[in-house]
Amino acid sequence: MPLNLITKHQPSSVGSKSLTIYKLSSNENPLGTSKLVRKQLQISHIKLERYPVFIYKNLIQNVANMYNLNKKQIVLGNGSDELLSLLCSACLKEGDEVIISEHGFLPYKTQVLVAHAIPVIIKDFNNKIDINNIIRSINTRTKMIFITMPTNPTGLFLTIREISQLSILLMPTNILLILDMAYSEYVEDDRYSIKMTTNIVVIKTLSKIYGLASLRLGWMYGRNNVIKLIEKIRSPFNTNKIAQITGSIALTDSQQHYLSRSFNMFWLIKIIVSLREANFYISRSYANFVVIKFDKKLPISLIENYIAKCNINIRRMSEYKLFNSIRVSVGLPRENIMLINHLKKLKKQRFVLVTHRTEEGTTQYWKT
Ligand SMILES: Cc1ncc(COP(=O)(O)O)c(C=O)c1O
Secondary structure: OOHHHOOOOOOOOOOOOOOOOEEOOOOOOOOOOOHHHHHHOOHHHOOOOOOOOHHHHHHHHHHHHHHOOOHHHEEEEOOHHHHHHHHHHHHOOOOOEEEEEOOOOHHHHHHHHHOOOEEEEEOOEOOEOOHHHHHHHOOOOEEEEEEEOOOOOOOOOOOHHHHHHHHHHHOOOOOEEEEEOOOHHHOOOOOOOOOOOOOEEEEEEOOOOOOOHHHOOEEEEOOHHHHHHHHHHOOOOOOOHHHHHHHHHHHHOHHHHHHHHHHHHHHHHHHHHHHHHOOOEEOOOOOOEEEEEOOOOOOHHHHHHHHHHOOEEOEEOHHHOOOOEEEEEOOOHHHHHHHHHHHHHHHHOOOEEEEEEEOOEEEEEEEO
């Protein structure tokens, strides 16, 4: 396996224990796990000594009921991360090609390489997945196309028309269209929807709007032969009992869902509008995060240092090939306001590049 091609995923750090760090780096739900879950989850009643067999089936049934799906075509994963890995291991072989967009979610490439297949990276158009570039890259070796809806990190989505166009085009082939819909619940737009066809595989997570990131729970829906392949290699107890019971409660909590969605919508727009007014470059986002692009004149490390000194944890975007950019998740109101105010202050800061020449050589550093 070409391990040297794989970059280790670095989860964002949480900072030192003595400091309060405002974590706006992992697109989690700032409102936390729902009250209903906290009230109904009674750990002392859960038989932790037993393997989680029946509960797995219950949760699948709940997902099937909620989304009107065939329960036989659903598989649960230890986070959607695990489902991506199972999918690639089960369905790819050496030399197969998988189309991934230029700024696509990094684990896609990793899992494709782990399966000895070839990631084919296509250019986006204005930070949006370019359907024409996808079509141009398809050949007889193509086995999968990964599309994030909406994309992490660029926050945009392909419309129902575009997805339908692509899936119809793929009909005569065996190519799978993988729709990773981790942030789908946040989108409010009439053009956002999917029409399930046999070549579409949907992956969803309970880590985001359901506020269960620490429990690791995701699910996948696809055609029978794909699900059967995954079931062959899935470890029988890949998701744990507490996660499964909690997941079932969380799925029914429409109030938390509604609250999280409207809260996100309000603050997402507020962050975008406030920072645009302060002349920052931010593109539209339909998820629970935004990407902010900075002037090339200042090195991004300087901006990252400045934000870190404000105790705000953000995600750098160079690994996503978005240079001079950071991604910020929508946080609690005080965190969002703090972020906006610190960034506005940053605009007013004067940074001077100091050049220091000695006999040993020249060093340069920035001073405020
Ligand atoms: C696009 C996308 N897919 C999948 C995941 C993984 O989600 P999970 O927590 O279910 O593994 C993430 C997490 O950030 C994501 O951004």
